[in-house]
Amino acid sequence: MEQMTLFDNNRLTTPLASRLRPESLDDFVGQEHLVGKGKILRQLIERDEISSMIFWGPPGVGKTTLASIIAGKTSSEFINFSAVTSGIKDIKEVMNRAELSRRAGLRTVLFVDEIHRFNKAQQDAFLPFVERGSIVLIGATTENPSFEINAALLSRCRVFVLKALEEKDLERLLKNALENPAGFGGQNIIISPDHIRAIAAFANGDARTALNTLEMAVLNGEISEKGITVTTEGLEQCVSRKSLLYDKTGEEHYNLISALHKSMRNSDPDAAIYWMMRMLEGGENPLYIARRLIRFASEDIGMADSNALQTAVAAYQACHFLGMPECDVHLTHAAVYLSMAPKSNALYTACEACKKDVRERRAEPVPMQIRNGVTGLMKELGYGKGYEYAHDTEEKLTYMQCMPDGMKDRAYYHPTEQGEERRVKERLEEIQRFQKSEQ
Numbered sequence: 001m002e003q004m005t006l007f008d009n010n011r012l013t014t015p016l017a018s019r020l021r022p023e024s025l026d027d028f029v030g031q032e033h034l035v036g037k038g039k040i041l042r043q044l045i046e047r048d049e050i051s052s053m054i055f056w057g058p059p060g061v062g063k064t065t066l067a068s069i070i071a072g073k074t075s076s077e078f079i080n081f082s083a084v085t086s087g088i089k090d091i092k093e094v095m096n097r098a099e100l101s102r103r104a105g106l107r108t109v110l111f112v113d114e115i116h117r118f119n120k121a122q123q124d125a126f127l128p129f130v131e132r133g134s135i136v137l138i139g140a141t142t143e144n145p146s147f148e149i150n151a152a153l154l155s156r157c158r159v160f161v162l163k164a165l166e167e168k169d170l171e172r173l174l175k176n177a178l179e180n181p182a183g184f185g186g187q188n189i190i191i192s193p194d195h196i197r198a199i200a201a202f203a204n205g206d207a208r209t210a211l212n213t214l215e216m217a218v219l220n221g222e223i224s225e226k227g228i229t230v231t232t233e234g235l236e237q238c239v240s241r242k243s244l245l246y247d248k249t250g251e252e253h254y255n256l257i258s259a260l261h262k263s264m265r266n267s268d269p270d271a272a273i274y275w276m277m278r279m280l281e282g283g284e285n286p287l288y289i290a291r292r293l294i295r296f297a298s299e300d301i302g303m304a305d306s307n308a309l310q311t312a313v314a315a316y317q318a319c320h321f322l323g324m325p326e327c328d329v330h331l332t333h334a335a336v337y338l339s340m341a342p343k344s345n346a347l348y349t350a351c352e353a354c355k356k357d358v359r360e361r362r363a364e365p366v367p368m369q370i371r372n373g374v375t376g377l378m379k380e381l382g383y384g385k386g387y388e389y390a391h392d393t394e395e396k397l398t399y400m401q402c403m404p405d406g407m408k409d410r411a412y413y414h415p416t417e418q419g420e421e422r423r424v425k426e427r428l429e430e431i432q433r434f435q436k437s438e439q
Contacts (some may be wrong), residue, residue: 016214083115297338
């Protein structure tokens with residue numbers, strides 16, 4: 001048998017990840033919660049009793065591999081379909097073929113990779129065939145199905161959530177790649193355990209990234225009589241920039257901005273900086289982050305430190321003037337300031353409570369004393385009658401009622417004792433005592 005070499009044509013044209021794609025569940029790495037012994041998905045695949053389902057998970061965790069294993073196990077016709085290259089015409093052709101197969105007593109399993117790339121009309125084309133049982137649909141997506149898959153189609157599919165692989169799983173994959181004849185088995189690859197761990201950590205749970213990085217490191221290794229040595233310098237070139245999973249319009253976008261907001265609310269500047277840098281390194285528009293910091297300044301700090309709003313607005317202006325990468329330090333300045341500032345959500349709760357009343361209660365008339373009597377008729381009707389000018393009083397306060405009669409007992413703003421808001425609370429209580437003194 002001829003020994004395969006590193007420069008075999010198949011090795012040059014087929015990526016390592018594809019050559020090592022497992023063909024059975026026993027060789028599949030990760031997702032023990034789904035395909036471990038006795039788990040539901042494993043049983044469905046082994047019994048060839050699968051129903052329509054969606055595989056949801058980040059890149060490189062085994063969605064396509066599971067579909068490939070199902071293709072090898074099922075007695076049904078298996079059709080592999082890509083949402084990237086297919087349109088409505090292609091869908092209808094495949095569906096019509098599946099319908100003919102159903103009438104002949106044959107089942108069709110249709111795998112659609114990146115199903116989230118199909119628009120609503122394209123997804124709707126699957127629905128009647130799924131309902132009739134013409135096809136068993138298996139969709140793979142990196143996006144949250146709740147956002148990207150039509151509700152009618154999603155309700156007819158079972159969603160299986162695949163998790164990012166753990167580093168120990170990736171190390172196992174990498175060691176297998178070095179030993180497997182389809183990988184680098186038969187080659188004398190010299191690589192240290194530390195380098196394997198470094199590749200596993202760099203891959204961030206993505207098996208494809210891990211295997212592609214290993215392949216690049218080996219191809220750029222030092223060749224000698226002993227074999228091919230993966231050096232630290234060579235590996236550093238392969239992992240010079242960590243590939244961050246970040247979709248500026250998908251679920252991870254909202255996860256990361258939520259993490260930033262909640263870290264600042266919890267007064268954790270280190271976490272705030274980390275989540276913000278994840279967004280910036282992933283390509284997020286710095287002005288978007290700056291706008292969220294401005295919102296946070298009033299929602300979570302408010303009167304406890306009014307300088308927080310000024311700092312956030314200044315950071316926005318700095319981002320507008322400079323852009324990336326220079327403005328990252330200004331965003332960091334603002335994020336740390338907001339994290340360390342005293343916290344109060346009194347403005348936010350006042351805003352929400354008042355909005356609720358405005359939307360649900362009847363529109364109360366403006367009291368006559370604070371109406372603007374700009375015409376003679378208005379003045380005759382009493383517009384502005386009884387108005388008291390606060391500046392004419394020593395206290396700069398009056399007993400005049402500004403709320404409508406039906407709302408006069410409503411209170412929305414309840415200041416806390418955090419930071420500067422303590423002084424605001426004392427002032428408000430002073431005003432309230434003055435107004436009650438008339439009664």
